[in-house]
Amino acid sequence: MTAKPSEVMLELKNVNTFYGQIHALKGISFTVNKGEIVTLIGGNGAGKTTTLRTISSLKTPKTGEVIYKGKALHTTPTHDIVKLGMAHVPEGRRIFPRLTIRENLEIGAFSINGKDVIEERIQNGYKIFPRLKEREKQLGGTLSGGEQQMLAFARALMIDPEMILLDEPSMGLSPLFVETIFDSIRALNAAGKTILLVEQNALMALGIANRGYVLQTGEIVLSGTGSDLAQNDEVRKKYLGED
């Protein structure tokens, strides 16, 4: 977990995002450096998912900038962002329920060409999550929550991303699966992937993050290293459920 204070990979500068009249992100600014795990924590409706959706251009910010590897994402259409090496695992996993496991992976590789590369990456995904191979021909909708999360990870890896946005990967999973999922996040990071992790499970998230930001009603109210935040009184009270 040694972060090199080096290259900035992703930077948000004073981002304001609206849902109709609702001011969901109120001037958010933060950075993610290459090789880091950075987490955004906060309660329901704090703007965590909106932040990721804004980065991926699913929401266009009203003002402010999102810069990834020197490119402006807020003016790039969503479907072109994957080509820059950024994968987004959305909230609720969003597996295609009526595509097979294999087809879900093939769709993950939509932006790349080359049969051999695609096949190699599918096999690689099966190596990381052998359970997916067993169910290759099953429809995505028949998988359990934990298996869907594995598939969502494997699908994101199809483009061999440099950076991965993860939205609540532990949501709705049994404690055992939560462990597995966090282990794979650590492994991905060790393999060189930069990770921006949104979590309600603040304790787990801060445990693996180099740095964290605390979001509250669309604003960043605290920031620091993972361990500093985990020891911060306010954070412990509000997000770690301690009195």
Place this chain on the structure above:
Amino acid sequence: MQLFIETLLSGLALGLVYSVIALGYTMVYGVLELINFAHSEIFMFGGIVGVELLLGVLTKTTWHPLLQLVFALIVGAAASGVLAVTVERVAYRPLRLRGAPRLVPLISAIGMSLFLQDIVRLVESLFGNFNRPFPSYIKGDEPDFFAITHPLVSGATISNTTLTIFVVGAIMLAGLTYFVNYTKTGRAIRAVAQDQSTSSLMGINVNNIITVTFLLGGALGGVAGVLYALKFGTLNPYSGFLPGLKAFTAAVLGGIGSIPGAMLGGVVLGLLEQLAAQYISSSYKDIIAFGLLILILIFRPSGLLGRKVSEKV
């Protein structure tokens, strides 16, 4: 027995035509949850283009009637495909990009349907009569190619028209099934039909896929238009309405959004209609066929092959 077999064959041919039209409704519904009421005019347009091309140009060549028909099918398909893409660009996409509620594009679909009927009628009034019969191919003392019949069992016969519709219809259904299930673009169409925003996260340009869907659905409509003219002889600017409505019904019967459902629904409806016309009453055939449909839908409200439950996970 002879009558029964011939009625079945005729019903099957009619049903295949409905199936090919119904695919256009069900594919567009699949990706946009929009009932493209203009599809009946897209079907009619391709048919008229094909027939006019045959009468104006192709019958003056010495090509074999089948080759002429294939050429007319291709041009009719292209004309309908381009028209369908244009309709989407002009009438549906601007509304979608502005986030219009779902009822709004439905109204513009009905508007487009009426608009296209009148545009074709206007062109007809300027350039002559579209309501001309499908060409017959009588040369000297040779019989009309498409009227030639071949003997089957029990004295029943099958005409070249029916055979042609079987072959072309089967190629369309098989080709589309292959495309949607086994090609990269086909997979993307299925992904977009299930979840647009996640599809875009996968790098799929959703608007391009919607265009491809309209192009394919429209082209199938054009093929069906030429086949319909072959079977029934003539088309006019208002000919799209009733077959379009029936094909839409077939799509609902099979389970709207389901591609195999549209195929099955079309065949079932065609058979019901033909059997009712033959054995009960030809003037009440539609009432009988639609009455049976309502009955089927009461027992299978999501259609023969429709999904029973929503797929939210």
